Amino acid sequence: MISDDAPIWTIIVLLGIGTYAIRFSFLALLGDRTLPPWLLRLLRYTPVAVLPGIVAPLVLSPPATDGVFDPARFAAAVAALAIGIVTRSFLTAIAGGAATLYLALWLLN
Missing domain, CATH: 1.20.5 (Single alpha-helices involved in coiled-coils or other helix-helix interfaces)
Incomplete structure (x- = not known):
């Protein structure tokens, strides 16, 4: 059966x-x-090209809000990006984005 x-x-x-x-x-x-140098140079840009494609839908239409734009999550993403650019620290950017998200959720609710 x-x-x-x-x-x-x-x-x-x-x-x-x-x-x-x-x-x-x-x-x-x-x-x-051994891969040719021009291909190795192009492959270095793969994560930079793929990551925004993964993150952007989660920021602009998050599943947590059933696809409705959420200003708190957008503010957290912008804060994490700014902190990451300024500090060049991945963990600091994550911590700053998480703190911004919790603060924005608390202020907007």
């Missing part, structure tokens, strides 16, 4: 195999080769 969950698990397993194959192909094909 086949469970109703069989299609879901089939998709999960196939996606896992596909993800593994994609990652392994890069490791197997490029693992022992």
Whole structure:
């Protein structure tokens, strides 16, 4: 007897195999080769390009407010960005953003 969950698990397993194959192909094909300098220079910008794409939706339409813009979270993001730029410290930026979020939530509620 086949469970109703069989299609879901089939998709999960196939996606896992596909993800593994994609990652392994890069490791197997490029693992022992030196990449060209121009490609290494471009790869340095990958986190800088990806991080705003991850953070921006969480700031502009946070799931905590059901997608409605929240000024407290926006203020916390701006404060964390400013503190990070000034101090060049990741942990200080996180602490400042968290403190700003809690203060803004307290003041706005």
